[in-house]
Structures are given as structure tokens and as C-alpha cells.
Amino acid sequence: MIDVLRRVFGDPLGRIGLILVTLVTVGALFAAFIAPYDPIALNIRDRLQDPSAAHFLGTDQLGRDLFSRVLYGGQVALKVALITIGVALFIGVALGMVAGFGPRWLDNAIMLFFDTIRSFPTVMFALATVALVGPSLETVIAVIVVTTIPNYGRVARTQTLSIKSNEYIKAERAMGASTARMLSVHVLPNVMGPLMILASMDIPTVIALEAGLSFLGMGVKPPTPSWGSILNDGYTLIRNTPWPIVAGSIPLLMVTLGFTFLGESLRDLIDPKLRRTV
Amino acid sequence: MLLYLIKRVTLGVVIVMLAVTLLFCMIHLVPGDPARILLGPRATPELIASMSARMGLDLPMPVQVLRFFANLLRGDLGMDIITNRPVTEIVFGQLPYTLWLIFTAIVFAALIGIPLGCYSALHRNTLADRITGVVSVACITAPAFVVALCSLLLFAVTLQWFPAVGAGTRGDVADQAVHLVLPAFAIGLSWIGYLARLVRASMLEVMGENHIRTARAYGLPERVVVYRYALKLAVLPTVTVIGVGMGFLLSAALFTEIVFARPGIGKLIYDSIVTRNYPVVMGSVLISTVLFVISTTVSDLVNAWLDPRIRTSL
Numbered sequence: 001m002i003d004v005l006r007r008v009f010g011d012p013l014g015r016i017g018l019i020l021v022t023l024v025t026v027g028a029l030f031a032a033f034i035a036p037y038d039p040i041a042l043n044i045r046d047r048l049q050d051p052s053a054a055h056f057l058g059t060d061q062l063g064r065d066l067f068s069r070v071l072y073g074g075q076v077a078l079k080v081a082l083i084t085i086g087v088a089l090f091i092g093v094a095l096g097m098v099a100g101f102g103p104r105w106l107d108n109a110i111m112l113f114f115d116t117i118r119s120f121p122t123v124m125f126a127l128a129t130v131a132l133v134g135p136s137l138e139t140v141i142a143v144i145v146v147t148t149i150p151n152y153g154r155v156a157r158t159q160t161l162s163i164k165s166n167e168y169i170k171a172e173r174a175m176g177a178s179t180a181r182m183l184s185v186h187v188l189p190n191v192m193g194p195l196m197i198l199a200s201m202d203i204p205t206v207i208a209l210e211a212g213l214s215f216l217g218m219g220v221k222p223p224t225p226s227w228g229s230i231l232n233d234g235y236t237l238i239r240n241t242p243w244p245i246v247a248g249s250i251p252l253l254m255v256t257l258g259f260t261f262l263g264e265s266l267r268d269l270i271d272p273k274l275r276r277t278v
Numbered sequence: 279m280l281l282y283l284i285k286r287v288t289l290g291v292v293i294v295m296l297a298v299t300l301l302f303c304m305i306h307l308v309p310g311d312p313a314r315i316l317l318g319p320r321a322t323p324e325l326i327a328s329m330s331a332r333m334g335l336d337l338p339m340p341v342q343v344l345r346f347f348a349n350l351l352r353g354d355l356g357m358d359i360i361t362n363r364p365v366t367e368i369v370f371g372q373l374p375y376t377l378w379l380i381f382t383a384i385v386f387a388a389l390i391g392i393p394l395g396c397y398s399a400l401h402r403n404t405l406a407d408r409i410t411g412v413v414s415v416a417c418i419t420a421p422a423f424v425v426a427l428c429s430l431l432l433f434a435v436t437l438q439w440f441p442a443v444g445a446g447t448r449g450d451v452a453d454q455a456v457h458l459v460l461p462a463f464a465i466g467l468s469w470i471g472y473l474a475r476l477v478r479a480s481m482l483e484v485m486g487e488n489h490i491r492t493a494r495a496y497g498l499p500e501r502v503v504v505y506r507y508a509l510k511l512a513v514l515p516t517v518t519v520i521g522v523g524m525g526f527l528l529s530a531a532l533f534t535e536i537v538f539a540r541p542g543i544g545k546l547i548y549d550s551i552v553t554r555n556y557p558v559v560m561g562s563v564l565i566s567t568v569l570f571v572i573s574t575t576v577s578d579l580v581n582a583w584l585d586p587r588i589r590t591s592l
Contacts, residue, residue, distance in 0.1 A: 013412065115289070116296040119571050123529035124547055124563050131551035131559065132304055208421035212533060215423055216548065231427055235537065238435055245431050249424050256419040264415065 007269055014265030020258025024251060028074030035068035040223040048241050058243035060233050066247040069225035074251060076137070076226045080210040081203045084141050088148035089199055093191060095149065096156025097183050101164060111157075114150035122147045122209065130218040140219045144206055151202065152195055159191040197270060201263035204256035211252055227252050282582050290575040295347070297567050301560060302343050332359070346560075355561035360553065365561035369543065373565065375445055376542040379534070380527045382462040384520060387469030392516070394470070395477030396509055402482065410474060417471030423533035426464035430537055433460055443539040461538050465530045469523075473516055481512040521577025524570045 008014035027034060037055075043063035051058045057066035099110040117125075126143040133139050163169065163186070172182055213219040214228025215235070222229060227248050234244030317325055330336045334345060349356065355365035398410045434442035446454035484490065485508055493503045520527075532544025539545075543562055550558035 112292070112296070115293050116300065118525075119293045119297050119567055119574075120563070121525040121528040121532075121566060121570055123532055124566055127532075127547060127551050128301065128559060128563055129304065131554065204419055208424075212421060212423050215533075216536065231424070234431075235427060238431060242431050242436065245427050249428055252424055253420060256421065257416055260415055260419040 004266075004269065008262065008265050011265045011268070013261045014269075017258045017261030017263075017265060020254045021262055024074055024255045024258065025078065027071045027251075028078050031068075031071040031075060035065075035071045037065035037068045039064065039068045039072040039225045048237070050241070050243060057247040058241065060230070060244050061237055061240075064223075064225075066230065066244060069230055070227065070247050070251050073225045073227045073230060073248075074255075076214075076220055076224065077207045077210060077251075077255065080137070080141055080144070081206045084144040084148060084206050085199050085202055088145045089152050089195065091145070092149040092152025093156045093188070093195065096153035097160050097187055097191065099153065100157040100160025101179065101183060101187065107157075110153070114153055117147060118150050120147075123212065126209070126213055127216070127218060130213070135218045135221065137220050137224075140210055140213050144209055148202065148206070152198065155195055155198060156191050159194065160187050163187050163190050193270065197263065197267045200266060201260065203263075204259040207255055207259075208252065211248075279583065283579060286575055286578055286582075290571045294564075294568055294571050298346065298350075298560075298564060299343055301563060302339070302346065329359075350564075355564070356557040358555060358558050360555055365557050368558060369546065369561050369565050372541055372543050372546045372562075375540060376528075376531050376535070376544060379458065379461055379465065379531055379540070379542060382458050383465035383527070383530075384469065386462050387466035387473055388516070391470040391473030392477050392509075392513060395474040395479075396481055396504070396512070398474065398478040399481035399485065399512075400504065410478075414471035414474045418468050418475075420468060422464050422468065422530035423537060425467050426461065426534045426537040429460050429464055445540045445542075457538075457540070461534045461540060464534045464537070465527065468530075472519070472523075476516055476519060477512055480515050481508060484508045484511045518577040518581050521573045521580070524573035528566050528570060 005018070008018055031039075041064065043059070045063065046055070046059050047061055047063040049055055049059040049063075055065050055067065057070065059065055060069070095110055099107045120128075122144075125147055126140070129143050130139055169182060169186060172186065210219060211226065211228035211231065214226040215232045217229075217232060219228055220226040230244055231248035231252075234242075234246075234248055237244060317329055321329075327336075334342055337345070346356075353366060355369065357363070358365055358368055361368075394410055394414070398407045401407050430442060433439045440460050441457050444457060446457035490503060490508055493507050494500075528544065531542060532548065534540070535542040535545040536548055543566055547559065547562045547566070550556075550562065
């Protein structure tokens, strides 16, 4: 682990990525200690202030300190990213392995399910669901999980199919091993490698999606700070002050750029075969 | 090839039907009666019952799904419950705006991204190539709605170079073009990076192939080798990528249309969701799903036509 970190740090792109990700993560985790103000405390007298020593990123229309809101917003972003990718990875791998290893009809059924989900543009699927169930962070998480499962499922299936025909699997089967044993001992470790890279590169997409839905008012409910809702405030106030948009954009761009650079660097390290392709 | 075509198109139709059924189930399985939600908390039971009957919600679910499909085949997506206009009329009225926006964004991205990738491939491992690579990745990751907001703030509100809202006056082409600049930029930016990387990779692959070496051996000028022979082949994968990327394009268009208050299918979906106008939600989501399935099917077919190995995999 330390060795991997050292090697990522040796790559200029990886170093930038690591620094950006660390900054945002530390900011979110220790928001309670770093944030100079309560992120939801109103202070109407100080509303719509430009950045100053007292408020690094200025204040919004209710006088809330934007820097503090950005730090706490990071908690929402990271929470959504971790939960959704973890759950989607788990379900996707399970379904993908079953599809790859199971009978043909089951494979076809699962693939049709994946294709159907993928046939909705994610945001529209999310909007339709939120419209029906009502806006909440849980809904956003559920929607992102459902729409991300096919990404992992398809890769897991392809990997499983290629491993399935190997000699050692046939030998194992001949010796009477159960399907569960073959899947967990032999297939799973081989499937996880490429999926981990895929998952790390999905983090920025998921964070951007959560922010996008919160921007549309479909995610976290006010007054909980989220980068998307800060941007939404900024959009309605765009003729009065540029600072909420600046404050909401900076962490989003930092985190998407950071995770992508980190993911690219990790991929080059772990899988040199994929190097320099798209 | 014909067999593959039939299989692929059938799959596309099945997917659209499943997607519609799924959407229907979602509307009906969640707690809360759409008619009740639409009419608000002060609605009387009689009003809710009559609204349910008008929307066809009082029929059993399978009947509703079948009725929807039957109407669909006749080109009828139902009536908008607020304005009482046919949903098809509304959706197809908005669709051209979105298609123009996506088309402009892609053309803009191709005009910058393809030469950039080509240049990168020809100057491999130079400083310029590395900078292009990093900038491309940075462009890819920037979420469309953040780019839209920042460009709105910078170019429309602060510098006032471009108009901030709307799609321009109808019939005035110049005005409409000016209104397209910022939204197309917001959608196209990530595609610049994407296309640049894609073209770079496929260009490097093509440049190593035999026919390019032969062309060189014939003493053709480098310019002709690169642009007439190599680039032509290297651009092919981008066509299929754009087809598969239709979903991302539609999602990006949705955000961009909302930020710039432009008419379009994304804005229509958002507005109809906010006003709980379910027939319009169904109709517009259906049309965008069809659009998406058509574009992925076409790009799969193009791929299969180019690469015979794919035909046997379905």
C-alpha cells in the first residue's frame, strides 16, 4: 500500500491527483475542526459578502459562510460516492459473475436487464424517480446505485467468461468443487482487479451526478450544505454575486480532476497493458 | 449481416418496451396517487376520482400499459393535463432545439478535438503532447453543468459577450446562433478532451499499419499520408463513440438547457417533473430513450459493419 502510494507520488499527474484528493478528503473529514463557522447558521447582517479574511469565500444570501458550507458539502459528496460505488460494485459483481457462470438463459436475462437500465440517460432516470418518490439523499443514492450496477456487471461478466474456459477451472470442476467455491476462490480475485480501477475512475462521475441532482433541487434538502445546492444558490443570485458559483465550482473541479488523475496514474501502475489508451 | 441487423433492432425494440413498462411500474408502485399529488392537498375525493378517470389511472395496471402501447403505435402519447395539448406536439416542438444543441456541441468538439488528437499523435511524447494529454483529461472530467454555470457567469453576466437566456428569436438565424455558443461550449468541452484522446490513440495505431508504410514507401508527401490515409481511418471510432455517448449528451443537454433557460427536451422533462405533469414526463422520457436506443443501435450496426467479429457475438 505504501509502495503504491510512493509510486503514484512519483508520477507528476498522480502527485497532483493525490494532493487534490487529500485536500478535499481532509477538509470534509475534519470539517468540524477546520470550518470557521456553523455551515447552517444564519447571519443576515453579513449576507452576500465578497471574500475577506473573515469569510474566505464570502457569504451567501442568508449570510452563511461559504467556506464552511463547502467543507461540510464535501462530506455529502464523499458519503454518496463511497456508499453508491460500494453497493453497486457488490451487486454488479455478483450479478455479472452469475451471468458469466450460469446457464445461457440467465445470462441473457441479466444482460437484458442491464441493457434496459442503460437505455435511460442516467439523469432522466434520476429525475423521473425523484419526481415520484420525492427529493432526498437516499433516493439519489439508490438511483445512482441502480444505474451504475450495469457498468460493473458487464465487466465482471466478460472477465468471468474469459476465466471460465481456463484449464484450472475445468480441473476444479472435475474434482467436484461447488460453483460457490469456484466463484469465490478462483473467479472473484481475477475479476476484482480491473473493477477496482473502474470504480476509482467512477468516483468523480458519481460526485458530479450527486452535485448535479442537488443543483436541480432533487438531492439533499436545505439547509444541509452540498456543492450542488451551493451552486443552485449561486445560480439564482448570479446577477448579484459571483462567489457562490465560484465556491461551489472549485471543490467540484478539484475533486473530479483529482480522482481522475489519481485513477489514471493507478491504472498505469496496476495495468501497464492499458497504458496510453483511452 | 442481415441476421445481426434483425437481432439488434429487435433487441432495441424490446429494450424500449421494457423501459416504458419499468417507467409505468415506477409511477404506479410508489406510494401516492399521481392524481392526488397533481391536484394538491385540498382536492376533494370526487375531483381525484374524475382526474384518475381522465388519466386512465382507475384501470388495472396491465390494461394501462397495453393501452399506452396501443396509443403509442398510433403515434399518440396522450394529452398534457395542464395545457390540454397532445404530448407528441409538445415533445416534437421541443426536440429540434435539443438536437441542434447536441449537433453544434459535437461539431464544435470535433473541430477542436480531432486536430488536437492528430497533432498529439504526430508529436508523440513531446511536451506539447503531454500538455494536450493533461488538458484533455481535465476537460473530460469537468461536469457539464459546472462548465455551463461558470461560462454563464464569466461570458454572459460579467463580460456580457453572449446572451444569458433563451434560444434567440425565431427565424433570426444569427441571433439563434449567438444563443447557441455558450450552451454548445458547455456540452462540447468534455468531448474535446474525449475526442482528442480517442483520435490520438487510434491515430497511433493506424500510423503503425502496413498500408501507411506502403504509402510512405511510394514517396507520398507526409501531409497526404497523414490526412488522406491515416486520419480518415483514425476518425472512424469517434463516430461510434458519439453514438454510445448519446446518453451523456442528453444528460448534459438537460443541465445546459436549464442553466441557460433554453427550450428543449431536457428542460421539458425537468419542468414537467416539477409540475407533476406525468403524461409529459412519460412522453419526453420515452422519446429521449428512443433517441438513445436508436443511436446506440446505429453505432453498434456501424461497428458490426466495420468489424465482422462483432456480428457473431449477439
